[in-house]
Amino acid sequence: METLPSKHGEAIRRIVEHMKQRPGPLLEVLHAIQAELGYVPPAAVPLVAEGLNLSRAEVHGVASFYHYFRSSPPGAHTVNVCRAESCQAVGGEALAAHVRQRLGVDFHETTPDGRYSLEPVYCLGNCACSPAVMIDGRLHGRVTPERFDALLSEADRKR
Amino acid sequence: MTFTVYVPRDAGALSLGAGEVAHAIAREATRRGLELRLIRNGSRGAYWLEPLVEVATSHGRTAYGPVSVGDVPGLFDAGFLSGGAHPLSLGLTEAIPWLASQQRLTFTRVGVVDPASVADYVVHGGYQGLRQALAMSPEAIVQAVTGSGLRGRGGAAFPTGIKWKTVLEQPAGQKYVTCNADEGDSGTFSDRMLMEGDPLSLIEGMTIAAVAVGATQGYIYLRAEYPHANRALNEAIGAAYQARYLGTDVMGSGKRFELEVRLGAGAYICGEETSMLESLEGKRGEVRVRPPLPAIKGLFGRPTIVNNVVTLATVPTILHRGAEHYAGYGMGKSRGTLPIQLAGNIRRGGLVERAFGLTLRELLYDYGGGSASGRPLRAVQVGGPLGAYISASQFDTLVDYEALGSIGALLGHGGIVAFDDTVDMARMARYAMEFCAIESCGKCTPCRIGSTRGMEVIDRIIQGEETEGNVRRLEELCDLMVQGSLCGLGGMAPFPVQSALRHFRGDFTARVRH
Numbered sequence: 001m002e003t004l005p006s007k008h009g010e011a012i013r014r015i016v017e018h019m020k021q022r023p024g025p026l027l028e029v030l031h032a033i034q035a036e037l038g039y040v041p042p043a044a045v046p047l048v049a050e051g052l053n054l055s056r057a058e059v060h061g062v063a064s065f066y067h068y069f070r071s072s073p074p075g076a077h078t079v080n081v082c083r084a085e086s087c088q089a090v091g092g093e094a095l096a097a098h099v100r101q102r103l104g105v106d107f108h109e110t111t112p113d114g115r116y117s118l119e120p121v122y123c124l125g126n127c128a129c130s131p132a133v134m135i136d137g138r139l140h141g142r143v144t145p146e147r148f149d150a151l152l153s154e155a156d157r158k159r
Numbered sequence: 160m161t162f163t164v165y166v167p168r169d170a171g172a173l174s175l176g177a178g179e180v181a182h183a184i185a186r187e188a189t190r191r192g193l194e195l196r197l198i199r200n201g202s203r204g205a206y207w208l209e210p211l212v213e214v215a216t217s218h219g220r221t222a223y224g225p226v227s228v229g230d231v232p233g234l235f236d237a238g239f240l241s242g243g244a245h246p247l248s249l250g251l252t253e254a255i256p257w258l259a260s261q262q263r264l265t266f267t268r269v270g271v272v273d274p275a276s277v278a279d280y281v282v283h284g285g286y287q288g289l290r291q292a293l294a295m296s297p298e299a300i301v302q303a304v305t306g307s308g309l310r311g312r313g314g315a316a317f318p319t320g321i322k323w324k325t326v327l328e329q330p331a332g333q334k335y336v337t338c339n340a341d342e343g344d345s346g347t348f349s350d351r352m353l354m355e356g357d358p359l360s361l362i363e364g365m366t367i368a369a370v371a372v373g374a375t376q377g378y379i380y381l382r383a384e385y386p387h388a389n390r391a392l393n394e395a396i397g398a399a400y401q402a403r404y405l406g407t408d409v410m411g412s413g414k415r416f417e418l419e420v421r422l423g424a425g426a427y428i429c430g431e432e433t434s435m436l437e438s439l440e441g442k443r444g445e446v447r448v449r450p451p452l453p454a455i456k457g458l459f460g461r462p463t464i465v466n467n468v469v470t471l472a473t474v475p476t477i478l479h480r481g482a483e484h485y486a487g488y489g490m491g492k493s494r495g496t497l498p499i500q501l502a503g504n505i506r507r508g509g510l511v512e513r514a515f516g517l518t519l520r521e522l523l524y525d526y527g528g529g530s531a532s533g534r535p536l537r538a539v540q541v542g543g544p545l546g547a548y549i550s551a552s553q554f555d556t557l558v559d560y561e562a563l564g565s566i567g568a569l570l571g572h573g574g575i576v577a578f579d580d581t582v583d584m585a586r587m588a589r590y591a592m593e594f595c596a597i598e599s600c601g602k603c604t605p606c607r608i609g610s611t612r613g614m615e616v617i618d619r620i621i622q623g624e625e626t627e628g629n630v631r632r633l634e635e636l637c638d639l640m641v642q643g644s645l646c647g648l649g650g651m652a653p654f655p656v657q658s659a660l661r662h663f664r665g666d667f668t669a670r671v672r673h
Contacts, residue, residue: 023459026441031383031422058442065443065600066424068383084345085540086576088590089503090531122427122544122594123343124384125351126171127574128206128501128508137386141174 004043011036012044016051026052026062030069039070075110075117077155079103080134083120086127091144095131096120098145102152115156161194162240163215167270169202169355170387171348176227177210183231184212191235201356203270204510205257213252216242222249257526262488263512264496265473266349269356275394277402280359286404288475292367293412297327300371304474306482308494312349313339313430313467314542314571316560319474322464325454326372329462334374336365336464337439337457338471340381340388341423341430344543346502346574350468352510353498354381354388357472358395362418364471366409367478368464369416377418378458380435383425392420427544427598431646432465434600445600446646467572469498488514493559501527503576504536520554523577534579538663540587542571544594545651547658548584567658569651584663585670588656589617595652606649609640613656623672630667634660 004012015032019025029048033040040063049059063069081096100106103116110117126132129141133148135155143151166181167173181197188195203211211224212234221242223234230247237245249255263269273279280286292300305320326334338361342350354361365377381389396418399405407415421439423429429438433447436458457463473495477485486494493515499522501508506528523529523536530536538548541558547568549556556562563570578587592613599606616633620626637653644650660667 024439024441027424027438028421028441031424062441062443066426068423068425084594085544085587085590086346086502086574088587089576089578089582121384121425122598123345123347124170125342125348126174127346127348127503127576128505128510129171129174129209130503132174139170139174139387141171 002041002043004041004047008037008041008044009047012047013051016048020052026054026059027066030063030066034069037073039073042071072110076115077136078117078119079152080119080121080124081107082122082124082126082130082132084123086123087131090130092131095133095143095145095148099133099148102149161196162188163196163198164240165198165200165213165215165220167202167209167211168199168274168387168391169209169270169352170385171206171352172202172209172211173387175206175209175225179228180210180212180226180231183228187231187235193240198273200272201269201274202352203252203258204266204352205255205507206509207507208249208255211249212239214240214242218242218251220252222252222255223247224249257507261512262496262514264476264485264488265360265469266353266357266498266510266512267476268360269352272357274356274358274391275398277359277398277404280357284479285359285475286363286410288478289363289367289370289404289410291478292370293410293414297371297373300367300478301327303478303482304371307477307485308489308492309470309473309477309485310493310560311467312469312473312497312572314344314569316570319466319470322454322466323368323371325452326374326462326464329455331373332461333376333459334372334462334464335458336368336372336374336377337436337466338365338377338379338468339430339432339435339465340379340385340468341435342385342468342572343382343427343430344546344572344574346540346576347500347543347572348502349498349500349510349573351385351388353468353472354385355391358388358392359399360472360475361392361468362395362399362405364474365418366404366416367474368466368471370409370412370414372462372464374464375415375417377416378439379418379420380423380429380439381420382423382429389420389422396420426600427594428600428646428648431648434646435465436463443600445602448645490514490516490557490559491561493561497558497570497573499558500574501577502574503539504530504532504579505577506531515557515559517558518555519549519558519575522558522575523554527577530577530579532579532581534581536577537580537582538578538584540576540578540655541574542569543574544591545569545647545654546571547654548587548662549658550662567654567661569654584659584666585617585621588659588667589614589621591652591655592617595648599648603643603645603649605640605643606645606652609636609644609649610652612636613640613653617656620667621670623670626668626670630660
């Protein structure tokens with residue numbers, strides 16, 4: 001297991017300490033860790049387990065159950081492409097193929113230069129404006145391959 | 160003079176540029192030395208007109224849309240702030256036929272009010288229902304909900320009043336009201352629209368539920384894919400606390416109700432109520448075996464109401480205007496109104512709230528305007544990824560619980576996804592199995608293993624391998640999953656597959672061998 005930079009360890013202990021009195025706190029704690037570090041490092045599991053008085057297996061079991069929690073750091077930009085039926089009905093699969101080709105990675109992967117992480121999502125609730133894509137938490141509707149390229153350049157300029 | 164302009168902050172409107180349009184309008188007004196009151200409302204639900212900009216005029220609110228940033232200077236030149244004529248003008252918002260013909264009871268304020276303002280909510284009839292409820296006995300509140308005929312809008316369609324009655328009858332002690340806001344079905348967005356556009360109606364509905372059953376703590380379990388709804392809910396909860404509609408002394412009644420939002424983490428299964436409760440407890444979202452029912456042993460083992468967003472947000476109007484008023488809409492056992500969501504390959508997609516009793520054809524063509532691509536519609540999927548596919552020959556079916564049930568389909572959460580004649584139904588069937596495999600919680604074998612085997616069998620069918628035998632194996636597998644799964648995910652994932660086989664068999668059998 002990777003070793004945790006000491007400032008990450010401190011952040012995790014602080015989060016656990018802050019939240020441990022809440023009812024059923026584990027999901028909340030994992031959300032807070034990912035919000036701060038961008039992912040839930042595997043080395044965080046024993047710290048969280050100790051702080052919440054749970055077994056490591058329980059913490060790992062929860063962190064790995066939910067698709068939203070990452071176990072590796074995300075790229076500078078996260079691209080979520082909706083793969084559900086409504087988007088499929090208006091070219092979602094062709095858009096997904098374009099995005100994969102454009103970024104040069106498959107779903108659940110990060111580009112080698114660390115610029116982009118590509119993740120699937122099963123419905124963004126924007127089904128009257130399909131196909132939908134989310135880039136760095138910003139939702140976009142009626143996305144064509146051309147529009148995706150423009151949105152990606154825009155995201156690039158921001159960082 | 161101050162002009163009032165409305166530009167939606169609804170996620171769907173923002174996805175089409177409403178944020179940029181709002182900025183452009185504010186900038187242009189400053190440049191011209193005009194004073195603006197810019198209100199960020201929810202969406203009216205007519206997404207083909209988004210971004211839909213409204214201005215308050217002496218005749219009422221006037222709409223322009225769809226507005227892009229480039230249109231903004233021209234709109235100012237045309238005097239749109241006073242309702243001036245412009246090619247994008249749609250006239251009075253409430254007179255737009257697509258909206259005017261709707262019967263909005265649950266969505267009456269969505270797109271109208273400032274979602275973050277308690278004062279605006281109250282001006283538009285908000286908190287009248289809670290006021291009524293606080294003057295009633297718990298039994299009378301439950302009786303009103305039962306009498307309205309309201310059934311769970313999340314998909315299970317269980318009578319809401321009966322669920323509440325069970326919780327009320329449990330011995331006093333810690334009870335919970337939870338809202339299932341894990342709206343994961345593709346083609347549905349009514350929960351999202353409501354939470355972003357009128358979150359206080361959900362908060363009021365939950366408070367009424369709490370008063371009815373004696374609960375003091377509420378949780379809204381919201382999917383992580385809805386960051387805009389998360390912000391809108393937290394803003395509204397903060398405002399409700401400040402105005403003492405939440406907290407230790409709700410509306411001066413001496414009753415206490417605390418409410419918070421808890422985020423899910425991208426697991427579709429957590430829309431299943433027992434799995435949602437596990438997740439709220441901070442555990443893996445694995446389905447519980449029933450009994451006991453959540454109404455008896457729910458969150459942290461205590462009696463718990465679990466209702467969908469739309470269900471709870473409908474409660475205030477029932478208490479305010481009476482059970483008979485609500486039950487006066489609809490037909491048969493499907494009482495009241497249903498917020499239907501038109502999605503996929505459809506020209507005029509969006510939210511249509513009408514009394515039960517419309518046909519699919521009316522929804523798809525009169526409201527939807529047919530396909531977005533201009534090609535003939537071939538199939539629709541109603542009720543999300545576990546819902547059946549319905550062929551064009553069945554478009555005269557009524558959209559209510561019983562009529563859809565009678566053709567082997569289900570209404571679910573009221574989402575309709577339209578497909579034109581380019582759709583390959585064998586691939587859609589494969590997707591149904593793939594989705595089940597990705598989202599299975601893994602607790603029971605028919606769902607966990609069956610979905611993967613289903614995917615493999617359909618792959619062989621698509622490859623044209625031993626079609627007849629593989630179609631038979633697929634049908635047997637579907638039967639097994641329906642009969643043997645623990646919950647609705649594995650038990651219903653075969654519905655789209657079976658219906659595709661029934662109505663579009665040629666898509667499976669006429670494959671060319673590769």
